[in-house]
Amino acid sequence: MLSGPARTTTAVTVSIARDPALVRTVRLVAAAVARRTTGDEDFVEEIRLAVGEACALLVGPDGDRGASTGPVLVNMRIEDRLRVAVRAAGSVAGQDPPSSDIDGVEPWALLRGLIDDFGIVTDADGTTLSMSWPLR
Amino acid sequence: MDLSLETRHEDGHTIIEVGGEIDVYTAPKLRDKITELVGNGDYHLVIDMEKVDFLDSTGLGVLVGGLKKVRAHDGSMRLICNQERLLKIFRITGLAKVFAIHGSQADALAER
Numbered sequence: 001m002l003s004g005p006a007r008t009t010t011a012v013t014v015s016i017a018r019d020p021a022l023v024r025t026v027r028l029v030a031a032a033v034a035r036r037t038t039g040d041e042d043f044v045e046e047i048r049l050a051v052g053e054a055c056a057l058l059v060g061p062d063g064d065r066g067a068s069t070g071p072v073l074v075n076m077r078i079e080d081r082l083r084v085a086v087r088a089a090g091s092v093a094g095q096d097p098p099s100s101d102i103d104g105v106e107p108w109a110l111l112r113g114l115i116d117d118f119g120i121v122t123d124a125d126g127t128t129l130s131m132s133w134p135l136r
Numbered sequence: 137m138d139l140s141l142e143t144r145h146e147d148g149h150t151i152i153e154v155g156g157e158i159d160v161y162t163a164p165k166l167r168d169k170i171t172e173l174v175g176n177g178d179y180h181l182v183i184d185m186e187k188v189d190f191l192d193s194t195g196l197g198v199l200v201g202g203l204k205k206v207r208a209h210d211g212s213m214r215l216i217c218n219q220e221r222l223l224k225i226f227r228i229t230g231l232a233k234v235f236a237i238h239g240s241q242a243d244a245l246a247e248r
Contacts (some may be wrong), residue, residue, distance in 0.1 A: 020161035044217070045221055053192050056160035061194060111191045113228030 004104070007110050010036060013125040015071045018059045027052040029086070033076045038136040050074070050114050051084055054129045057108070070126075081117075081132040089112040089126035095124070137164060140187075143167050148247050149214075150178040155187035158195030167197070170202040179211025182244045191222050196229060202236065211234075214244045 016022040030051035032122050034044040051074065070089040077083045101115045109119055111131070119130045139162035140155035171208060173181065173187035181202065185191070203213045207229055217223060219241040226232040 020159070024157065024162055027196065042221075049192070049221075049225070051192075052190070054195060056192055061160055061161060061164070108224065109229045110196075 012076045014074045016055075016059070017071055018069070018075070020056070020059055020061060023052055023059055024054050026055045029076070030076060030113065034082065035077070037078055039084055040136055041099075043133075043136055046114060047082065047084075050111060050131060051086070053110055053114075054084070054086040056132070057111075058086055058129070078135070081134055083130070083132040085128055085130050087126060087128040141166065141167050143173070145168070145175060145178075145183075146241075149180045149182050149222075149245060151182045151241065153184045153186055155189075157190035158188060158198070159190060159192045160194040163192075163194040163198045165173065167198040167201060169177060170198070174202075174205045174209065179206050179209040181213045182205055182216065183213065184216040184244075186216060186218070186247065188219070188222060191225055192198070193229070194232060196225070199235070200231070212236055214223065214247065216241055216244050 010033070012029065012033050012104070014026055016026060027048045031044050034047035038044070040110040055072060055074060072086065072088045075085045075087075108120070115131045115133070117130075117132045120131065121128045138156050140153075142155075144153075144168040152169060152173075153228050154166065154167075156162065161204060169182065183199065183202075199213070199215070205211075206213050214236045215227075216238050223232070223237070226235065226237065236244075236247065238247070
């Protein structure tokens, strides 16, 4: 754990296959990165939830990946803020029509509610979810 | 930690004690358990989430789906949860107003 503001930029990138079983691994890494900035476990939990949620939305549920292939890339950087970008090629589950399982739960509601600085950018190469938090 | 599911019957309700993480990987197991119970005629469910370490929107979706299933049979689904980090997720998504959330099994079973 760093004392005070981060003195050097820390950057961690994780690439996972679109396998729901691997999302938990990303959550563990996200929590470890968050702990480099603070001892506040509530903050660490928020990062773990948000990064896991973003990753899960791009990975999609098992058997519901459609034509989407390729890895999901998660980049976490400790700069002036803790910045996280989650990127995947192709369409993403969160933009598909709701299945019966998520009917009634707007897929992005949790992320939008959790994070003040949250953005979605879709281009020809894929979709990127960006989020950041002030350092504590 | 994987997902653990233990089921028992009490006072006219079927209690599912859930432990571990409910996420995009494990939520289908909970969905299948609820589907199995409803298929067996268990329409009054109590989901005990006291031992749940993690919940994402996939898990929320399974709970909403379960609620719809039991309501289709005039049943009920009550949740037991007093962990603030999980309650926050229900509040953010507006589902705190959709589910009956209780602090203990005794409270959940006492409600008529």
